[in-house]
Amino acid sequence: MRLHSPSMSELHAFVTAARLGSFTQAAEALCVTQGAVSRAISRLEAHFGQPLMRRNAHGLTLTDTGRKLYDGAQEPLRAIETLSAGLRAQDRRLQLTLSSVPTLASAWLMPRLPDFHQRHPEIQLSFAPYRRDEDFSGATPDASTLGGGRDQWPGWQADYVIGREMVVICHPARLAARRSQGMWDTPVGLLGEPLLYHGNGVENWTQWFSAVGAPRERLKLASGFDQVSLLVRAVMADMGIAVLQRCLVRDDLLAGRVAAPFPGLQARIARGYHLCAPPQRRDHSALACFRTWLLDTAGADPDVAAARG
Structure with missing residues (x-):
């Protein structure tokens, strides 16, 4: 059977650029270069044999065909992404990638991690580079310890750990x-x-x-x-x-x-260190184990225990 649908990468590039109205912003969201987005959309237009969007002084505008493709592709792409994330999470249920404020990691977290490994030897824990403006748009990390106030991350699971x-x-x-x-x-x-x-x-x-x-x-x-x-x-x-x-x-x-x-x-103070995770990671079993251990460990810290008492 001859397939009429284009590749997933081309569809992602097109839908993201159309949604954001910018090749540059689409490239940042997809973690690729602007040239890669432009080439993907060019291939997509060649596949359909007609233009799908035009650039102008105000950004991008969709042609009639582009609008039809955008309206029809959004929901299927979102469903496939959700399914893929779930399947990857199942495959990685015993793997956990974290990032952390470096000072907290070296001064407080690392000395306590042997206890976590002793309690959960089945979990493979690794660390990704820390980003102060982490938005969980990439494949990793699964969670991050970030400094700030709890209301700073609406929609995320943000648990106070220590640091006030x-x-x-x-x-x-x-x-x-x-x-x-x-x-x-x-x-x-x-x-x-x-x-x-x-x-x-x-x-x-x-x-x-x-x-x-x-x-x-x-x-x-x-x-x-x-x-x-x-x-x-x-x-x-x-x-x-x-x-x-x-x-x-x-x-x-x-x-x-x-x-x-x-x-x-x-x-x-009102600020402190929080364990933050996006909604799509909430069912990650390794993260659930780490979260329980981390909050229990922090709760036993003299300062945190005194504040709660």
């Missing part, structure tokens, strides 16, 4: 010197110090001072850093003091590499 509990850290020698000078009896004394900050957490100092009831009129930030690891290193080099999620610096505190001037002050 903040602590001020400084060099141990700076703490000893300030205490010997009779300073830092209250958080107000910190306002005279160089306040270091993370580029994505500029508001953390303001929230910390508010949480501990200290005035913020003289709050003035010093140096900013785009990586938490660099910020912690700056504190170790005694460049100033910083406020960070306690889970990221607990090992440094225990080892004495940094010190906490006010360890007993409870300060929490």
Whole structure:
């Protein structure tokens, strides 16, 4: 039997370009080049022997034939994608690919993963590169730990894990010197110090001072850093003091590499680390096992347990 239908890749290119009104946006959505989209649509037009869309100053416009193809192909393509994703999920039910904020992964998650592997040796866990603007448009990851507020990801499954509990850290020698000078009896004394900050957490100092009831009129930030690891290193080099999620610096505190001037002050921010997954991954059995383990593990963390109590 002679087949009259074109290839799936050509149909995907055409439908995506028609839906977005742009070859460039279609290429980004399909993770291919703009040239690949253009060539696919050219092949499709050659297959049908007539133009399907035209470019103009306002984007793309469909011909009458193009409109018929677009209207008729959308739903079947969507159904095939849903079926394919389900079949792949069944095939990958014991494989799980994650991505994670690098600092959280190295400081908190990785030391705890041996426990997960011991409990679930049948699950093959791997990590994909972290993307701050993850949208799950690719085949991987299945889930990602992202930093932000829960309402930041409408439509996704977003479970708070850890990271709302903040602590001020400084060099141990700076703490000893300030205490010997009779300073830092209250958080107000910190306002005279160089306040270091993370580029994505500029508001953390303001929230910390508010949480501990200290005035913020003289709050003035010093140096900013785009990586938490660099910020912690700056504190170790005694460049100033910083406020960070306690889970990221607990090992440094225990080892004495940094010190906490006010360890007993409870300060929490609205942001935190969440395990995020798109709706199509909710029935992924390996992800369900990892999610249960991760939330149980985080729930046993001293800071999270204290906040819930």
